[in-house]
Every structure is written in C-alpha cells, then in structure tokens.
Amino acid sequence: MDRQHIGSVRPERLRVEARTVGDDAELVVPVGELDHHTAELLRAPLDAALDAGRVRLVVDCAGLGFCDSTGLNVLLGARLRAEAAGGAVHLVAMRPAVARVFRITGAEAVFTLHETLATALPDSG
Amino acid sequence: MDRQHIGSVRPERLRVEARTVGDDAELVVPVGELDHHTAELLRAPLDAALDAGRVRLVVDCAGLGFCDSTGLNVLLGARLRAEAAGGAVHLVAMRPAVARVFRITGAEAVFTLHETLATALPDSG
Amino acid sequence: MDQASDVLEVRTLALGGTSGTVPLARDFTRTALTEWGWLPAVGADRRAAAEDVLLVVSELVTNACLHAEGPERLQVVRLASTVRLEVTDRGAGQPTPRTPHRAGRPGGHGMFIVQRLCLDWGIQRVPGSPGKTVWAELAAPA
Amino acid sequence: MDQASDVLEVRTLALGGTSGTVPLARDFTRTALTEWGWLPAVGADRRAAAEDVLLVVSELVTNACLHAEGPERLQVVRLASTVRLEVTDRGAGQPTPRTPHRAGRPGGHGMFIVQRLCLDWGIQRVPGSPGKTVWAELAAPA
Ligand SMILES: Nc1ncnc2c1ncn2[C@@H]1O[C@H](COP(=O)(O)OP(=O)(O)O)[C@@H](O)[C@H]1O
Ligand SMILES: Nc1ncnc2c1ncn2[C@@H]1O[C@H](COP(=O)(O)OP(=O)(O)O)[C@@H](O)[C@H]1O
Numbered sequence: 001m002d003r004q005h006i007g008s009v010r011p012e013r014l015r016v017e018a019r020t021v022g023d024d025a026e027l028v029v030p031v032g033e034l035d036h037h038t039a040e041l042l043r044a045p046l047d048a049a050l051d052a053g054r055v056r057l058v059v060d061c062a063g064l065g066f067c068d069s070t071g072l073n074v075l076l077g078a079r080l081r082a083e084a085a086g087g088a089v090h091l092v093a094m095r096p097a098v099a100r101v102f103r104i105t106g107a108e109a110v111f112t113l114h115e116t117l118a119t120a121l122p123d124s125g
Numbered sequence: 126m127d128r129q130h131i132g133s134v135r136p137e138r139l140r141v142e143a144r145t146v147g148d149d150a151e152l153v154v155p156v157g158e159l160d161h162h163t164a165e166l167l168r169a170p171l172d173a174a175l176d177a178g179r180v181r182l183v184v185d186c187a188g189l190g191f192c193d194s195t196g197l198n199v200l201l202g203a204r205l206r207a208e209a210a211g212g213a214v215h216l217v218a219m220r221p222a223v224a225r226v227f228r229i230t231g232a233e234a235v236f237t238l239h240e241t242l243a244t245a246l247p248d249s250g
Numbered sequence: 251m252d253q254a255s256d257v258l259e260v261r262t263l264a265l266g267g268t269s270g271t272v273p274l275a276r277d278f279t280r281t282a283l284t285e286w287g288w289l290p291a292v293g294a295d296r297r298a299a300a301e302d303v304l305l306v307v308s309e310l311v312t313n314a315c316l317h318a319e320g321p322e323r324l325q326v327v328r329l330a331s332t333v334r335l336e337v338t339d340r341g342a343g344q345p346t347p348r349t350p351h352r353a354g355r356p357g358g359h360g361m362f363i364v365q366r367l368c369l370d371w372g373i374q375r376v377p378g379s380p381g382k383t384v385w386a387e388l389a390a391p392a
Numbered sequence: 393m394d395q396a397s398d399v400l401e402v403r404t405l406a407l408g409g410t411s412g413t414v415p416l417a418r419d420f421t422r423t424a425l426t427e428w429g430w431l432p433a434v435g436a437d438r439r440a441a442a443e444d445v446l447l448v449v450s451e452l453v454t455n456a457c458l459h460a461e462g463p464e465r466l467q468v469v470r471l472a473s474t475v476r477l478e479v480t481d482r483g484a485g486q487p488t489p490r491t492p493h494r495a496g497r498p499g500g501h502g503m504f505i506v507q508r509l510c511l512d513w514g515i516q517r518v519p520g521s522p523g524k525t526v527w528a529e530l531a532a533p534a
Contacts, residue, residue, distance in 0.1 A: 107351030
C-alpha cells in the first residue's frame with residue numbers, strides 16, 4: 001500500500017476543483033457561492049496555476065450559484081496575471097445571476113465567455 | 126408597522142422555496158444537495174401543497190446538484206399522492222448527475238420531464 | 251422611505267460576533283423574500299429582482315466587514331413597492347463609489363453595483379454614537 | 393481486490409458520532425477523487441464515473457444510518473483500475489436488494505443503484521465482533 005490518509009472534512013459553501021489540461025491550461029470548477037468568505041478557495045488554485053506557468057485559465061461556472069464583487073475581483077486579478085503572461089481567463093456556462101454581475105459592471109468585456117466547455121478547452125483536451 | 130421579525134438562520138446543504146401558481150399548481154425549487162439529511166426540507170412543502178389540494182407539483186431541478194435514492198423516494202411519494210388526486214409531478218431542467226439517478230432506476234418513466242419552466246407551469250402562469 | 255405607514259414588515263438579524271456573516275445575511279434575506287412571495291420567482295425578470303436584492307445585501311455586508319470593523323445588524327424592510335436594506339456597522343468612514351470605475355481591474359465594484367441596482371442609497375448616523383447605517387432601496391418586481 | 397499490491401492508496405474517515413454523515417462522506421470522497429485526478433472531469437463520461445462513486449457512497453452510508461445503527465467508518469481505496477468503497481457499520485442484518493424492483497414506488501432503490509453501478513459488492517464480517525463492512529467496487533474512468 002503506497003499511501004495512507006486518515007482524514008476529515010468541513011462542509012463549505014464553495015467547493016473548488018482544479019486540474020491541468022494539456023500544457024498550459026488549467027480547468028477550475030467552483031461549485032456553490034463565491035463571496036468574501038469563500039474567495040480564497042478560488043484564488044488559491046488560480047494563483048497556483050499561474051505560478052506554474054499555466055496561463056489559460058478555464059473556469060467552469062455551471063455550478064456557481066452566486067458571485068458578488070469579491071468573486072469578480074478574484075477573477076479580475078487572475079485575468080491581469082494571465083494576460084501579462086500572454087494567457088487569458090475563459091468563463092464557461094455562467095448562470096443568469098452570475099452573468100448579471102459581469103454585465104452590469106462591464107467586466108464581461110475583459111473575459112472570454114463560452115457556453116460550453118468544448119470551445120474553452122485547448123484542442124488537445 | 127405591521128410585523129416585526131427578529132431572526133436567525135442556519136446554513137443548509139439544501140434550500141427549498143415554494144409558491145403557488147394559479148389554482149392547483151405548486152412551484153417548488155430545491156437548490157443544493159438532496160439526501161438523507163435534507164429530504165424532509167423537500168418533503169414538507171410537497172406535502173403541504175398536496176394537503177391544500179394543489180396536485181400539479183412543478184419541481185425546478187436546475188439548482189439541484191445531487192440526488193440519491195432518498196431524494197428519489199421523496200419525489201416518488203409525492204407522485205403517488207398527486208396521481209391519486211388526479212395530478213402529477215413535473216420535473217424541470219434536471220442536471221446530468223440527477224437525471225442519471227432517475228434513468229438508471231427507471232423512475233424517469235413515472236414523472237413528466239421538462240427542459241424549461243415554460244412548459245411545466247400551467248398556462249395561467 | 252417617506253412615510254412610516256409604508257412599512258409593511260421589518261426583519262432584523264443580529265450579525266455582531268457571528269462568523270460567516272455574508273452568506274448568513276443572504277440566507278436571511280432570501281427567507282424574507284420567499285415568505286413575501288418574491289421567491290421562487292416565476293419568470294426571468296422577477297428572479298432577477300430577487301437576485302439583485304441578494305447581491306446588494308452581499309455588497310453592503312462585505313463592505314461592513316472590510317471597511318468598518320464588521321456589521322452589527324441587518325434590517326430588511328418591506329415597503330409597499332420597494333425593499334429597503336439597512337446594514338449597521340461599527341466603523342468610521344463612509345461608502346464612496348470609486349471614480350472612475352474601471353471595469354477590467356479588481357476593486358471599486360461594490361458600491362458601483364449598489365448604485366446601479368438601487369433606486370437610492372445613503373448613510374445614517376446617530377450623533378454621539380460610533381458606527382453608522384448604510385441603507386439601500388430596490389424596487390419590488392411589478 | 394485480489395492482490396494487496398493493487399492498492400495504491402487508502403483513505404479513512406471516522407464517521408461514528410458525527411452528524412450529517414452522508415454529505416460528509418461524499419465531501420471526503422470527492423476530495424479523494426479530486427486529488428486522484430478524477431475531478432474536475434473533462435468530458436461527460438469521466439464526470440459520470442466520478443458522480444457514480446459519490447452516489448454509491450451516499451447509498452451505502454445512508455443504509456448504515458437507516459438499517460444498521462449508524463456508520464462507523466468509510467474507507468476509499470484506490471486500486472489500479474477501480475475504486476473500492478468500504479462502509480463499516482454497527483448493525484446486524486445485511487443489504488438485500490429488494491425484488492422485484494419497482495421503479496415507480498418509494499423504497500428499495502438504494503441497493504438497486506449499487507448493483508447497477510458497481511462491478512461487484514459484498515459484505516465482510518469479523519467473527520465475534522458486531523457490525524460489518526459493506527464494500528462496493530467501481531471502475532475508474534478509462
Ligand atoms: N461600510 C463602510 N464603511 C466605511 N467605508 C466604506 C464602507 N463601504 C465602503 N466604504 C469605502 O468605499 C470604498 C468603495 O467601496 P466599494 O465600491 O465597495 O469598493 P471596494 O470595497 O472594492 O473598495 C471603499 O474602498 C471604502 O473606502
Ligand atoms: N447496512 C445495512 N445493514 C443492514 N441491512 C441493510 C443494510 N443496507 C441495506 N439493508 C437492507 O436491505 C434492504 C434494501 O436496501 P435498499 O435497496 O437500500 O432499499 P431501502 O433502504 O429503501 O429499503 C433494506 O430495506 C434493509 O433491510
């Protein structure tokens with residue numbers, strides 16, 4: 001047996017999963033509500049991907065039920081870093097309540113929006 | 126001032142909202158995860174609607190991220206009561222993970238499935 | 251809120267000392283909107299009206315956390331054709347929408363959103379006591 | 393699990409005494425699947441494979457709550473091409489898929505789902521000690 005892990009869990013209002021796709025893309029999937037109390041859970045994997053040189057950040061928002069300006073700030077921060085490194089932030093399948101925040105602030109203009117994952121992931125996917 | 130309400134809240138893994146639509150329909154919207162620990166939160170409004178003679182139960186599943194056999198049992202129980210009273214249970218916009226439970230158990234055959242709310246609500250909506 | 255007679259109901263949530271105040275404030279407000287028949291919403295416009303209220307609550311309570319030593323109380327006031335949100339905090343200073351608003355950069359979006367979504371907003375202080383109440387009013391769905 | 397050498401990792405969650413064990417067990421398993429690269433899933437098939445594991449965990453832990461005086465422990469075992477779930481409970485009796493399975497009626501769906509989604513499942517007992525372990529094994533995504 002290679003590894004042993006005795007663990008515990010704490011339920012969160014936001015869960016975030018992340019995985020590398022191809023050479024330079026990171027798929028990040030936040031599920032739940034993104035706000036002041038959960039923003040770090042999304043910021044950490046985005047920053048880790050950028051630190052590792054993965055500058056195509058694909059955020060699957062299909063499970064994101066809420067996002068306020070704090071969540072927006074996390075994505076805008078990641079976008080500044082990604083673009084400085086020649087990459088971009090792709091937002092996929094936003095629900096209406098979340099899309100509204102991006103629309104009224106004008107932030108939607110600085111992201112690449114997709115309806116489905118298929119167009120957001122790199123071809124090698 | 127008519128009413129004063131000093132309150133508190135407890136975060137849940139499932140939130141359920143309900144409202145009457147027209148004469149005999151109830152729109153019920155569960156958001157979150159439906160299982161052993163949250164099933165009563167859905168059963169209560171379904172039973173209350175049936176008790177009040179509203180036998181067209183429209184369950185908007187767009188925000189339902191998880192449902193296991195316990196959740197299925199709640200909906201199957203409501204369906205028996207609704208059909209006995211000449212009504213039905215309409216399930217709207219199920220996500221893939223939830224639709225899968227209904228498909229593998231064969232339960233999908235006893236519900237009326239809809240892609241959007243528009244066709245599920247009564248015309249008066 | 252010109253006329254006290256407009257007030258149909260006041261709901262009060264104590265926030266001082268609790269953790270996770272921002273989602274708590276949204277949950278509390280969502281429950282109010284549900285009991286007032288705003289939710290579940292039939293139709294996209296009505297749903298957006300409710301979601302706007304939850305978004306403004308989130309912005310005001312977050313600002314109290316970030317800029318004003320924490321929120322003390324949320325009041326959700328039902329008026330004849332509007333809903334009024336009041337967040338009382340313990341801090342000096344006051345919300346000041348940042349100008350210019352820069353869509354592509356982090357920061358300064360909270361009060362921009364409040365201004366965009368609300369009919370009106372403002373600040374109330376009680377002379378001699380610390381802290382303040384930031385209020386915002388949104389239209390009820392037609 | 394024919395060969396102990398197949399076992400790549402064992403994760404253990406104590407469940408006795410905690411409340412809300414069913415979602416806890418899913419969260420714990422989801423974290424394991426994430427760290428093993430099953431999640432986030434690229435593509436519908438891979439996502440369904442992960443969701444099946446979470447569904448089976450939910451069914452087994454719920455059965456331990458309903459029929460066996462509560463779950464004591466969940467083990468999630470990573471094997472070369474499968475994942476094995478083991479739920480230890482304190483109760484007598486044993487899971488028995490109800491026959492006939494009736495799609496339209498409440499009850500009897502839990503073990504039907506486990507049978508449908510798993511390569512194999514079974515029960516282990518330690519002679520002389522109460523309770524048992526119900527295990528189920530699912531294929532890893534290709
Ligand atoms: N409750 C408050 N108390 C004191 N100052 C506040 C409060 N809310 C907002 N502010 C001030 O108004 C500014 C603008 O707020 P906002 O538009 O929400 O953007 P941000 O929080 O990103 O700075 C804040 O930077 C802060 O200086
Ligand atoms: N862990 C367990 N311990 C003892 N009996 C069990 C256990 N799990 C299931 N059973 C038995 O197997 C039956 C079938 O289980 P299941 O298919 O999950 O349906 P349900 O829980 O709806 O009865 C249960 O009614 C119960 O008698």
